[in-house]
Amino acid sequence: MREQKKKKDRAALALVLCFCVVALTSVFAVKSSLNKINAERTNMETAQTTENTENTEDREAAVRTPVVDSKDKNTDTENNSSSSEGTPDYAPPLDGRIQMEYSMDMPIYSKTLDQYMTHPGVDLAAPLSTKVKAIAEGTVTKVSEDDRYGMTVEINHGNGIISTYSNLAEQGLAEMGDVVQQGQIIGAVGETALFEIMEESHLHLEMTKDSAYVNPVDYIKGL
Known part of the structure; x- marks a missing residue:
């Protein structure tokens, strides 16, 4: 009777140990998957940030170095000259300090x-x-x-x-x-x-x- 009970206890203990091993294996597997997903997301964010930075730099470079048409430049010069010519010279209203x-x-x-x-x-x-x-x-x-x-x-x-x-x-x-x-x-x-x-x-x-x-x-x- 006692021998039979001991066998049952050992069997139950073995089942518990097997369950713990399976549980731990699952935990490690899930954790590994989460780490992999997190790493992939980080890489994606880094790549996106790099791309955005490069695009921003390209836009800033385009703003800093606009293409000026020679015709427009000549027109602006003519307009500035006309504006200067349209500005009157002012003379003193009387001779006094x-x-x-x-x-x-x-x-x-x-x-x-x-x-x-x-x-x-x-x-x-x-x-x-x-x-x-x-x-x-x-x-x-x-x-x-x-x-x-x-x-x-x-x-x-x-x-x-x-x-x-x-x-x-x-x-x-x-x-x-x-x-x-x-x-x-x-x-x-x-x-x-x-x-x-x-x-x-x-x-x-x-x-x-x-x-x-x-x-x-x-x-x-x-x-």
């Missing part, structure tokens, strides 16, 4: 207001009644009395350029809609600018390009 410079980045001291403030134009020293001339051909688009800078004439020169002449005398001003030539008289130096009444007699000149203030010195030769 700059007594207060353009300063939009750094506030400067104002005698009249007794404080530091930006200055969107240049003040050109000149005696009262000195004739003021248009800096270039254009159309008078505004004649008004500014609360700060007094009697003012505004001229549109095209190409986004507008010149503004302030602290003018009340008499002898150009009229709205006048088409003026460079050097044509549009007014005379006065003393109507309340914001600069303590300054030496002068013309206050401003220029804008596409509605943004610019330094007249950068545009007007000999200023």
